[in-house]
Amino acid sequence: MKPVRVALLGCGTVGEGVVKLMRRNAALLERKLGVPLELAGVADRSLRPSAALGLTAKLITRDAAALVVRPDVDIVVELFGGREPARALILKALAAGKDVVTANKALLAEHGEQIFAAAAKAGMAIGFEASVGGGVPIIRTLREALAGDRQRAVYGIVNGTCNSILTMMTEQGAEFSQALAEAQRMGLAEANPALDIEGHDAAHKLCLLVTLAFGALLKPPQVHTEGISHITQADIAYARELGFTIKLLAIAKDDDGAIEARVHPTMIPTRHLLAGVAGAFNAIYIHGEALGSTMYFGLGAGQMPTATAVMADVLEIARARSAGAGARGHALGYPMASMTRARVKPMDDVLCEYYLRFEARDKPGVLGAIASVLGRGGISIASVIQQGRGMEGTVPVIMRTHEARERNLKRALARIRRLDTVSGTPAFIRIEERL
Numbered sequence: 187m188k189p190v191r192v193a194l195l196g197c198g199t200v201g202e203g204v205v206k207l208m209r210r211n212a213a214l215l216e217r218k219l220g221v222p223l224e225l226a227g228v229a230d231r232s233l234r235p236s237a238a239l240g241l242t243a244k245l246i247t248r249d250a251a252a253l254v255v256r257p258d259v260d261i262v263v264e265l266f267g268g269r270e271p272a273r274a275l276i277l278k279a280l281a282a283g284k285d286v287v288t289a290n291k292a293l294l295a296e297h298g299e300q301i302f303a304a305a306a307k308a309g310m311a312i313g314f315e316a317s318v319g320g321g322v323p324i325i326r327t328l329r330e331a332l333a334g335d336r337q338r339a340v341y342g343i344v345n346g347t348c349n350s351i352l353t354m355m356t357e358q359g360a361e362f363s364q365a366l367a368e369a370q371r372m373g374l375a376e377a378n379p380a381l382d383i384e385g386h387d388a389a390h391k392l393c394l395l396v397t398l399a400f401g402a403l404l405k406p407p408q409v410h411t412e413g414i415s416h417i418t419q420a421d422i423a424y425a426r427e428l429g430f431t432i433k434l435l436a437i438a439k440d441d442d443g444a445i446e447a448r449v450h451p452t453m454i455p456t457r458h459l460l461a462g463v464a465g466a467f468n469a470i471y472i473h474g475e476a477l478g479s480t481m482y483f484g485l486g487a488g489q490m491p492t493a494t495a496v497m498a499d500v501l502e503i504a505r506a507r508s509a510g511a512g513a514r515g516h517a518l519g520y521p522m523a524s525m526t527r528a529r530v531k532p533m534d535d536v537l538c539e540y541y542l543r544f545e546a547r548d549k550p551g552v553l554g555a556i557a558s559v560l561g562r563g564g565i566s567i568a569s570v571i572q573q574g575r576g577m578e579g580t581v582p583v584i585m586r587t588h589e590a591r592e593r594n595l596k597r598a599l600a601r602i603r604r605l606d607t608v609s610g611t612p613a614f615i616r617i618e619e620r621l
């Protein structure tokens with residue numbers, strides 16, 4: 187009955203949740219494992235002993251580097267966040283024969299290749315269920331449940347901050363800045379929200395989803411990334427009129443080996459399941475060749491949802507350890523040797539339908555001039571909305587295009603911008619109608 191012993195790096199939001207689950211569910215976990223699961227130590231720079239959490243002074247250390255190589259530690263759970271020292275500590279733990287669990291999507295997106303290769307070389311496990319979708323078990327699903335199928339497309343609402351802001355804009359008519367301030371007040375957005383609202387957090391998660399879905403390594407700079415700060419209440423209202431809802435989607439498609447990887451605000455049909463995913467919830471919608479479409483939904487962040495995902499990895503590893511299983515599975519669902527580097531389709535080559543919004547002078551022939559530039563660029567118009575007068579003699583002109591290549595669209599918009607009958611920069615949002 188040798189216990190499995192866990193070292194925790196970081197007892198902040200998620201780390202505290204892990205301690206609570208290990209304490210609260212100790213008997214249940216022991217029943218599931220057949221052996222006790224014990225906390226060997228907690229490294230954190232500001233943690234104090236806590237009777238409520240069962241954290242004695244003896245368990246707490248400031249010396250994370252010493253903790254991760256201690257002989258009585260089996261599994262290291264990294265919840266410091268950030269790049270360093272998290273990366274160095276994970277590598278040190280793996281080299282010392284410890285299995286590792288982490289929730290650190292930014293680190294894995296940027297240094298995953300090194301970390302996964304080190305785990306494979308050491309024959310150790312690396313669990314990262316909590317790094318995408320918080321409590322939504324998407325990593326395991328892609329790696330195991332869907333392993334027999336070929337994935338064709340992944341669409342994720344994977345950033346709760348952006349989804350909360352867009353939900354407030356849609357349901358309460360708030361402008362972006364008001365919705366962001368409200369999200370910050372409610373603790374749904376960081377004081378410095380750039381990583382979330384500019385789409386970078388979603389891009390980190392998309393890198394991991396692409397690797398699991400397509401067996402191809404991808405780094406954040408390869409992902410076309412746009413945030414939501416330019417979305418206006420007008421766009422939300424016109425989207426509604428056209429039957430769409432705006433979501434920040436992380437999209438990956440496998441076009442026979444060329445991979446589309448993009449994060450941007452997207453108009454999707456309001457009747458689609460993803461459009462109903464509101465507030466801090468996350469959802470990942472996957473299209474598999476044999477299975478068809480499935481969707482995975484739940485809370486994408488927060489103490490207990492994320493800690494639950496961390497514990498899923500801890501339990502899987504502890505089961506393997508207590509069963510005496512030596513070799514670990516492939517963390518990414520592919521051996522590193524058969525992993526390819528993603529061949530990413532340039533954004534200019536991507537085909538999409540588009541929503542376009544222009545501020546046009548209220549003069550005859552304006553619509554014709556815009557349509558003519560689009561036509562010359564090979565972009566055909568599916569529908570037009572032109573409404574009453576706007577500010578200072580301009581009228582908003584809304585168009586929906588048929589499928590067009592991004593390169594042609596960008597060229598046409600640059601030409602339209604130079605028309606003296608159009609003021610300001612034309613706005614465009616990509617549409618995914620057939621997801």
Ligand SMILES: NC(=O)c1ccc[n+]([C@@H]2O[C@H](COP(=O)([O-])OP(=O)(O)OC[C@H]3O[C@@H](n4cnc5c(N)ncnc54)[C@H](OP(=O)(O)O)[C@@H]3O)[C@@H](O)[C@H]2O)c1
Pocket residue numbers: 195196197198199200201229230231232250264265266267268270271289290291292316317320486487488489492
């Ligand atoms: N929060 C979520 O809902 C969520 C969801 C999914 C994934 N994650 C990921 O989970 C990880 C942890 O997130 P979190 O929200 O729990 O972060 P957090 O609340 O900031 O907790 C991190 C803890 O680690 C400590 N720490 C950080 N670096 C340290 C160092 N070098 N030495 C000693 N202590 C150190 C921090 O101390 P100080 O407070 O003194 O800095 C803090 O107590 C991150 O990778 C995050 O991306 C979080």
